[in-house]
Amino acid sequence: MTEQIEDLSLVQRCQAGDRDAFSELVTRYRTRVYALVYNMVQNEQDAWDLSQDAFLKAWRSISRFRGQSGFYTWIYRIATNITIDWLRKKHIEAGVEFDDQIAPKADPTSNLVPRGEPSPSQKMRGDELRARIDDALSKLSPEHRAVVVLKEIDGLQYAEIAQVLDCSLGTVMSRLFYARKKLQTLLRDVYETNE
Amino acid sequence: MKPTNEQICAWMDGEMSEAERIAFEREAGASLESLRQEQRQIGSLGSLLRSTPRPALENADFFNNQILREIEAEQAAIRREAAARVPAGRRLPAWFFPISLSAAAALALLAFSKFGAEPQEESGNTEVLAATVDLQNVSAVAFELPDSDIAVIWIDGLDYLPANHPIN
Numbered sequence: 444m445t446e447q448i449e450d451l452s453l454v455q456r457c458q459a460g461d462r463d464a465f466s467e468l469v470t471r472y473r474t475r476v477y478a479l480v481y482n483m484v485q486n487e488q489d490a491w492d493l494s495q496d497a498f499l500k501a502w503r504s505i506s507r508f509r510g511q512s513g514f515y516t517w518i519y520r521i522a523t524n525i526t527i528d529w530l531r532k533k534h535i536e537a538g539v540e541f542d543d544q545i546a547p548k549a550d551p552t553s554n555l556v557p558r559g560e561p562s563p564s565q566k567m568r569g570d571e572l573r574a575r576i577d578d579a580l581s582k583l584s585p586e587h588r589a590v591v592v593l594k595e596i597d598g599l600q601y602a603e604i605a606q607v608l609d610c611s612l613g614t615v616m617s618r619l620f621y622a623r624k625k626l627q628t629l630l631r632d633v634y635e636t637n638e
Numbered sequence: 639m640k641p642t643n644e645q646i647c648a649w650m651d652g653e654m655s656e657a658e659r660i661a662f663e664r665e666a667g668a669s670l671e672s673l674r675q676e677q678r679q680i681g682s683l684g685s686l687l688r689s690t691p692r693p694a695l696e697n698a699d700f701f702n703n704q705i706l707r708e709i710e711a712e713q714a715a716i717r718r719e720a721a722a723r724v725p726a727g728r729r730l731p732a733w734f735f736p737i738s739l740s741a742a743a744a745l746a747l748l749a750f751s752k753f754g755a756e757p758q759e760e761s762g763n764t765e766v767l768a769a770t771v772d773l774q775n776v777s778a779v780a781f782e783l784p785d786s787d788i789a790v791i792w793i794d795g796l797d798y799l800p801a802n803h804p805i806n
Contacts, residue, residue: 462706469702474695481693490693491701498705503712573690594651595687601653616644616653623647623680626687634679634686 450514457505465505469498472515475597476522482592483526483585485577493529497522512606519593519607527585572633579629587622594619639665650677 450471456464476497481490500521508517580588586608593599593607594615604615641649641662648654649662650673663670695701778793 462709465709466702466706469705470698473698473701474692477695477701478692487693487696491695494695495701495705495708499708502705502709569690572686576687576690591687595684601648601651613644616647619651620643620647623683626683627679630683630686631679634682 447513451510454505454508454510454514457502458508465502468501468514468518472518473498475515476518479519479592479597480522480526482580482596483523483588484530485581489529493526494522497525500525516603516606520609523589523593523607527589530585530588575630575633579626582629583622583625587618587625590615590618591622591626641666646673646676649673650680 450468453464453468457468473494477490477494480493480497481487484490484493497518501518504521508514580591583591589608590604593604594601599607601612601615605612608615645654645662649659654662666673777795778791781790781792
């Protein structure tokens with residue numbers, strides 16, 4: 444709550460044209476915004492550019508921030524929207540369609556028993572692991588990717604995710620359910636090996 | 639009644655109220671154990687996703703600087719556009735600025751003489767930080783008083799305040 448109060452004070456100074464106050468807000472949230480965007484686009488340069496776009500958009504519309512949500516929720520929303528739009532445009536230009544079908548389709552109440560024996564292979568190195576995760580995330584649609592990143596990596600609650608994505612709680616849960624199912628299919632060998 | 643995907647998701651993440659959780663587990667019946675296994679797998683998946691290090695923002699200060707420079711550039715463009723939209727009749731006459739600056743400089747020198755200060759040092763490098771016009775006929779000299787906080791910049795030949803242009 445203290446952080447929220449401090450953020451609001453900085454926002455009010457920004458609304459009065461104080462760029463130093465805005466720089467302070469950028470400093471506070473640049474790492475988190477960058478990480479969020481990077482986890483969605485898996486490219487450092489793109490993440491840098493999109494994160495900057497997010498903060499610039501925040502500055503331009505700072506007068507419209509009313510404090511009904513926290514600043515970080517607001518900047519997250521801006522960053523997520525910009526990234527989702529960018530991903531959609533990129534995939535349209537590449538002629539690629541997202542496939543959110545989960546293959547194979549699994550009955551959520553079916554008896555999914557983990558493999559009893561560990562894989563004989565060694566645990567994956569960090570860079571290989573990162574590559575597998577990035578590859579799996581890239582196979583999700585932007586909206587499903589966003590909800591997984593916000594929930595599993597950023598640790599946001601459902602209500603916060605709904606605020607960031609400007610959707611209902613039901614939509615958050617539905618997207619999360621299918622995104623997890625798809626990632627389980629793609630990464631089962633990895634997280635079972637690394638347990 | 640078969641649980642919905644949203645209910646399963648909420649149950650797995652502990653987002654149900656106590657009453658909802660009890661009702662859900664009662665309705666799940668024989669499927670509850672497989673749901674618990676699924677929940678453990680989801681937990682493993684989440685741990686995996688969080689296990690890779692958070693990507694670091696390199697050159698973080700440069701990140702801020704780029705943003706602030708972009709903001710400054712946008713605001714400068716807005717100011718130029720605003721100035722261009724001012725009707726000619728409302729613009730200040732051309733003689734206004736040099737006379738104003740001369741008057742300001744004269745007042746500053748008067749302050750020097752009042753306090754018994756003499757210009758001690760002429761700065762060799764004088765740089766104006768913002769310019770919007772051509773500076774061909776402009777000259778500037780800076781006087782500093784080492785023993786006080788007073789400095790005077792005498793600018794000659796200006797029609798308006800220049801920006802970002804070194805002056806000899």
